[in-house]
Amino acid sequence: xxxxxxxxxxxxxxxxxxxxxxxxxxxxxxxxxxxxxxxxxxxxxxxxxxxxxxxxxxxxxxxxxxxxxxxxxxxxxxxxxxxxxxxxxxxxxxxxxxxxxxxxxxxxxxxxxxxxxxxxxxxxxxxxxxxxxxxxxxxxxxxxxxxxxxxxxxxxxxxxxxxxxxxxxxxxxxxxxxxxxxxxxxxxxxxxxxxxxxxxxxxxxxxxxxxxxxxxxxxxxxxxxxxxxxxxxxxxxxxxxxxxxxxxxxxxxxxxxxxxxxxxxxxxxxxxxxxxxxxxxxxxxxxxxxxxxxxxxxxxxxxxxxxxxxxxxxxxxxxxxxxxxxxxxxxxxxxxxxxxxxxxxxxxxxxxxxxxxxxxxxxxxxxxxxxxxxxxxxxxxxxxxxxxxxxxxxxxxxxxxxxxxxxxxxxxxxxxxxxxxxxxxxxxxxxxxxxxxxxxxxxxxxxxxxxxxxxxxxxxxxxxxxxxxxxxxxxxxxxxxxxxxxxxxxxxxxxxxxxxxxxxxxxxxxxxxxxxxxxxxxxxxxxxxxxxxxxx
Amino acid sequence: xxxxxxxxxxxxxxxxxxxxxxxxxxxxxxxxxxxxxxxxxxxxxxxxxxxxxxxxxxxxxxxxxxxxxxxxxxxxxxxxxxxxxxxxxxxxxxxxxxxxxxxxxxxxxxxxxxxxxxxxxxxxxxxxxxxxxxxxxxxxxxxxxxxxxxxxxxxxxxxxxxxxxxxxxxxxxxxxxxxxxxxxxxxxxxxxxxxxxxxxxxxxxxxxxxxxxxxxxxxxxxxxxxxxxxxxxxxxxxxxxxxxxxxxxxxxxxxxxxxxxxxxxxxxxxxxxx
Numbered sequence: 089x090x091x092x093x094x095x096x097x098x099x100x101x102x103x104x105x106x107x108x109x110x111x112x113x114x115x116x117x118x119x120x121x122x123x124x125x126x127x128x129x130x131x132x133x134x135x136x137x138x139x140x141x142x143x144x145x146x147x148x149x150x151x152x153x154x155x156x157x158x159x160x161x162x163x164x165x166x167x168x169x170x171x172x173x174x175x176x177x178x179x180x181x182x183x184x185x186x187x188x189x190x191x192x193x194x195x196x197x198x199x200x201x202x203x204x205x206x207x208x209x210x211x212x213x214x215x216x217x218x219x220x221x222x223x224x225x226x227x228x229x230x231x232x233x234x235x236x237x238x239x240x241x242x243x244x245x246x247x248x249x250x251x252x253x254x255x256x257x258x259x260x261x262x263x264x265x266x267x268x269x270x271x272x273x274x275x276x277x278x279x280x281x282x283x284x285x286x287x288x289x290x291x292x293x294x295x296x297x298x299x300x301x302x303x304x305x306x307x308x309x310x311x312x313x314x315x316x317x318x319x320x321x322x323x324x325x326x327x328x329x330x331x332x333x334x335x336x337x338x339x340x341x342x343x344x345x346x347x348x349x350x351x352x353x354x355x356x357x358x359x360x361x362x363x364x365x366x367x368x369x370x371x372x373x374x375x376x377x378x379x380x381x382x383x384x385x386x387x388x389x390x391x392x393x394x395x396x397x398x399x400x401x402x403x404x405x406x407x408x409x410x411x412x413x414x415x416x417x418x419x420x421x422x423x424x425x426x427x428x429x430x431x432x433x434x435x436x437x438x439x440x441x442x443x444x445x446x447x448x449x450x451x452x453x454x455x456x457x458x459x460x461x462x463x464x465x466x467x468x469x470x471x472x473x474x475x476x477x478x479x480x481x482x483x484x485x486x487x488x489x490x491x492x493x494x495x496x497x498x499x500x501x502x503x504x505x506x507x508x509x510x511x512x513x514x515x516x517x518x519x520x521x522x523x524x525x526x527x528x529x530x531x532x533x534x535x536x537x538x539x540x541x542x543x544x545x546x547x548x549x550x551x552x553x554x555x556x557x558x559x560x561x562x563x564x565x566x567x568x569x570x571x572x573x574x575x576x577x578x579x580x581x582x583x584x585x586x587x588x589x590x591x592x593x594x595x596x597x598x599x600x601x602x603x604x605x606x607x608x609x610x611x612x613x614x615x616x617x618x619x620x621x622x623x624x
Numbered sequence: 625x626x627x628x629x630x631x632x633x634x635x636x637x638x639x640x641x642x643x644x645x646x647x648x649x650x651x652x653x654x655x656x657x658x659x660x661x662x663x664x665x666x667x668x669x670x671x672x673x674x675x676x677x678x679x680x681x682x683x684x685x686x687x688x689x690x691x692x693x694x695x696x697x698x699x700x701x702x703x704x705x706x707x708x709x710x711x712x713x714x715x716x717x718x719x720x721x722x723x724x725x726x727x728x729x730x731x732x733x734x735x736x737x738x739x740x741x742x743x744x745x746x747x748x749x750x751x752x753x754x755x756x757x758x759x760x761x762x763x764x765x766x767x768x769x770x771x772x773x774x775x776x777x778x779x780x781x782x783x784x785x786x787x788x789x790x791x792x793x794x795x796x797x798x799x800x801x802x803x804x805x806x807x808x809x810x811x812x813x814x815x816x817x818x819x820x821x822x823x824x825x826x827x828x829x830x831x832x833x834x835x836x837x838x839x840x841x842x843x844x845x846x847x848x849x850x851x852x853x854x855x856x857x858x859x860x861x862x863x864x865x866x867x868x869x870x871x872x873x874x875x876x877x878x879x880x881x882x883x884x885x886x887x888x889x890x891x892x893x894x895x896x897x898x
Contacts (some may be wrong), residue, residue, distance in 0.1 A: 095752045098769050099724075103747075527718035534680040535791070536707025536735035544746045545731045549720035 114443075120436035121498040121579075128493055137493040143333025147341060154338075156323065161342055164319035166387035167237050167312070168305035171244025172298070173384050175305075178217075178249030183256035184282070186210040210253075217250025219608040223484070223572040223582075224601060226312045227589055232407050233398060237391040240317030244305050255297055263289040299357055303350035310343065311484045314576065321485075328488050336489070340481060347480035410594075417598035427584065427603045434580035435607060437498050438570035441505025442563045448506065449513030450555070454543065456518040475518075478511025483569045487578045501578030505566050516558045517551075524550040553622055560615040567611040571604045581607070625709055625795040625827050627654040631686030632676050633851075647672040648852045649685045654827050656794070659818060661838040662831040664848035665871050670831035671715070673848065674797045677829065678712035679703070690795070708735035711791040715800040717784035721773035725764070725783055728772055729755040732791035758786040761816055763809070777804045785813055789820055796821055798830040802837070810834060814841055835867065 117123075127133065186207050225243035233239050260282075268285030272278070287294075313321020320339055327335040357376075418424075455464065456471040481489075487504035494500040528546035537545065574582025581604050588596040634646035647669040654660060662670045675681045676688055679695045687694045690710070695703045711732065719728045726749045733751070734742055744750060756768050762782040767775065775783065781804040788796055801817070802810040814837055821828035832838050838845060839859045847855040847870045855866055 095756055095768070097726075097749060097752065100748060525718070527714075528720050530680070531714065531718045532731065532734065534678055534707065534712055535710075535732070536704050537731070538704070538734075538739065540739050541734045541737070541742045544742060545723070545727065545734060546720060549723040549727075552722065 114440075117436045117440045117443075120433050121440055121502050123440060123499050123502060125499075125503075127495070127499070133493055133495070140331060140333055140492050143331065144337040146334060147337035148332070148334035149338065153335060157320070157338060157342055160318075160320045160323045161346070162390065163237065164309045164313070164321070165306060165346075165383075166390045167240045167309040167317065167319055168244065168302065169383050169387040170241045170391060170393075171309065172248060172302050172305050173387075174241060174245035175248035175252055175301075176298075178245060179252035179256055182210045182214055182249070182253035183260065184278075186214065186253065187257040187260045214250040214253045215609070216605065217246050218248075218254065219250075219605040220247065220601060221568045221572045221604070222247040222308050223311060223315060223575060224585065224604065226315050226317055227575070227586065230316055231589075232403075232410055235316040235318075236393075237318045238393045238398070239315075240309055240312040240319070241391065241393065243312060243317070244308055247308075248301060248305060252298065252301060256294060259290050259293050259297070260286055296354065296357060299354050303347070303354065306346060306350060307482045311482050311572070314484060314488070324485060325488070331492075340485075343482075343485070344477050344480040348476060351476075413594035414598040416595065417602055418593075418595040419599065423596060423599060427581070427599055430574075430579075430581045430584045430600070431603045431607050433498050434570045434574070434582070434604075435567070435611070437501045437573070437578070437580055438505065438563060438567040438611070441502045441570065442509060442559060442566050444502065444506035445509030445513050445562065446555075446559045448510035449517050452510065452514035453517035453521060456514060457521040458518075471514075475511045475514040478507055479515065480511070481508060483508045483566075484573060484576060487573045488576045491577055496577045496579075498579035501570060501573040501580065504573060504578065505569060508569075509562050509566060513558060513562060517555055520551045520554045520558070521547060524554075556622060557619050560619050564612055564615050567608055571607065626656050626689075626691050627677055627795055627827060627829075628652070628689040628692070629673070629676065629686070630689060632683040632688045633685035634672050634676060634681060634683055635685065646851060647676065647848075650853055652846065652853065652856065654829060656827055657822070657825045658844065659821065659828045659842050660830075660844045660846060661842040662829065662846050662848060663833070663835065663838055663870065664854075666833075668848040669851040670848055671799050672851075674712065674799050674829065674831060677795075678710055678797045679707060680712060704735075709793055710795040710797065711788050711793040712797040713784050713788055713799060713801060715803055716777075717780055717787070719772045719780065719783070721771070723772050724749075725759065725770050725772060725775070726752055726755050726768050728783060729758060729787045729790055732787040736792060754790060755786070758789040759783070761789070762786050762813060778806065778809065781805060782809070782813065785817065788817070794824070794826045796826050796828045796830075798828075800831055800833065802830075802832060802834055810837065 128137075222243045225246045226239050229239040229242050233242070263286055267289070268281040271281040271285045276284075309317070309319055310321040310324070313319040313323070314325045316322065320342065324336065324339050327339065452471055452475060455467045456475055458468070483504050486507045487500050490500040490503050490507075494503060524547070528550060529542050532542045532546045570580060570582075572582045574580045574584065575586045577583065581600055585597055585600045585604075588594075588600060629650050629652045631649040631651055632647070633649035635648070650673065662673060664670055672681075676683050679688065679690075682696055688696070690706060693706070695706050698706065717728075727746070730745060730749055730751060737745065741750070749755070752768065756765055759765050759768060759782075762785055764779060764782055764786065767779065767783075772780065772783070781801065785798075785801055788798065796817070798817070802813060805813055817828065817830075818841060820826075830842075839862070842859055845855070845857065845859050845862060846853060847866065849870055854870060855862070
C-alpha cells in the first residue's frame, strides 16, 4: 500500500486547479447569459415552436415566390462580390504599405521613422476596420446612404478590407524574402520586387484565401439584409415577421445550396492548384479571372448604387455632420457601467456558445470522419449533411429563428452561436481526425479496445492541440458574431447599439462601438497568447 | 493460448493498393506456453505472419485459429472480446506523441476496463503503481510521467515491452521487440519477457534478426523466406547450412552474380556457432 501512495501524478494538482478555474468561470457565464435550456421545453414555448416548425412544411414553391427568391439570391451574391472587390481596393494598398517584405529601408537595420509611422498607421487602420463587425458598419451607413444595397456593399468592403489586408500582409511576410530582397538590392522598385519576387511564391495562397473570404461575404451579405441592405436577408426578415414558415424553409434550403456551391468552388480551385501539369494552369487561371471579372461586372450592373450621390459635396457634408454627432462619446459613469455589463453579456455569450459548439462538434465529428469501414457510410453522409446545414445558416439567422422558441435575451444568442459553430467545428474536427496518423487507433483496435476507448487513448491525444486551436479561432470569430446578435434581440452590446441608434443617441452609440472594438481586441489577444503557448 | 495457422495466407495488396509480398498459405501450430522465434531476411513475411496471428489483418487464404476458434467467423463484438487475450507489439510502437508514458502503458488494460473505468483512468491514471513496476523492470521507472515524445527510440521500444507485461494476455506476439535496444538491454529484455511469459503460461512468439539470441533463448525456431516457411525445428537441430540458405539473396534480388556468395559468407560470419 505504501508503494501505491508514493506515486503521485505530478500533473494532477495543475489539472485540478485548471478544472476548478473552469468551473468557476462557467458559472458566471451561465448566469450572465440567463442560460436555462429547460425554458425551451415548457408547454407554451413547445407549442409555439411546434406550430412554427410545422408551418415549414411544405416549403413555399409557388413560381412567383421562387422568382423572388432567385432575384434576391442574385442580389445577395452581387452585394458580396462587389463588397469583396471594393475590399480588395482597400486591402491591397494597406497590405503593401504595412508589409515589411518589400520595404527598402528595412533592409539595412531598423526602419526609418517616416515609413515606420506610415506602416503602423496602416496597421492600426486595419485593426479598427476589422474590429467593427460588418453589421455595425451597415447600421451606421444605412443612416448615411439610406436603405439599399450600397450600405451593404460598403459595410463588407470596410470590414473585409481590414481582414484581407492583414492576412495578405502576413502571407507576403511568411514567403521566402530572399528573391524580393535580391531584386530590391539590385535597384528594382518596390512594385517590381512584389510582382517578380513575391507574387509567384504567394499567389495560390492569396487566391485561395480570397475565395474563402468571398464565401464568408455571401453569408455576411445575407446577414446585412436584416438591417435593410436588401437580398435574401431582408426577405428572410420579413417572412419571419409574418411567421411564414414555408417561405423561411425555402430560403434556408437556398442558403444550404449556396454554401455547398461556394464549397465546390474552393474545392475545385484547390484541385487545380494541386494538379502538377503547369501547362494546364495558364488557361485555367485566365478562365478563372474572366469568370471573376464577369461576375463582378454583372454584380455592379445589377445593383443600382448611387456612387455619384455618395461623393457630392452635400453628401460629404452630411456625412461629416453625421460623424460629428458621435463626438465626444458618452463617458458618464452610469452609461459606461451599463455598457460594460453589455460587454460582459456579449463575452459570456461568445464563450458559452463556443464551448457548447466545441462539445457538439466533438460529438458530431466522429460519425462524420472517414475513419471507418463501409458499414458507416449512410450515417457518415447524414452527419455531413447535418453539419453542412448547421454551417450554412448564419448565426444571425439562427438567432432570428430561435427567438421564436427561446424568447428575447442572450440565451437565444448562445444557442444560435452554438448551432452555427458546431457545424463549422464538426467539419474542421472531422478533417483533423482524418488527417491525423491512424496507426495508434488501429493498434488499440487490434488489441480489443472499444471505439470510445480508442477515441480517448489514441485519437484525441493525436489531434487535441489542433482541435483546441480551431476552437480558439472560432471564439475570435464568435466574439464578432456575438456583438451583432443583439440587433435581432439577443441581448449584449448589439442590442444596446441598435437601441441607442434607434433613439438617435449617437454619442452613446459611439461608446458602445468603442466597447465592441476593445472586446474584440481583448479576445483576439487572449486567444493568440493561448495558441502560442500551446504550440511551444 | 493455442494458435494455429491452417493454410492462412495474405496475398493481396496493402491498403494503398500496392502489391506486396505477404505470406503464402502456411500451416503452423503453436501449443500453449510455447516460446518460438521467427527468423528470416527482411520482407520474408515475419510481420505479416504476426499480424495474421494477432487478427490485425484478415487472411485472404485459409484460417487463423485461437484455441480452435476462428475469430473472423465470430460477430465483431465477440471478436473484440477475444482480442483481449492477445497482445501484439509492433516494431515501432505507434503511441501518440503527446501521451504520457503512464497512460500509454496502462492502455494495455483497456479491453478489461470498460468505458467508465477507462474514462477515469484517462483523467487520473489508475493503477499507476503497476505501470511503474513494469517500467522499472525495463529501467524506465523514473520516466513514468514523461511524455512519449521525450523518449528515445530505444526507450520507446522498452515502453512498448512494459506495456506487454501489463496486458492480461495469453498470446504474446512481438514484432522485432529488440531492434532498437543495445546488446545489454536486448539480452536483459528478452530474459524478462521469457520469464514473465513462463510465469503467466502465455504463448510467446517473437520475430528477430538477432540470430545468436534467438538460438540461445528459444527452443523452437521458424525460418521464413519469400513468404513461406523454410524450416520449423528445434534450435539444437539447426545447422549453419540452413541459416546460410535462409539469408542467401534470392534470384530476383541478387545484385551482381559473384557478390552473392560473399554476402552469404558475411551472414555466416555473424553466426555464433560457425
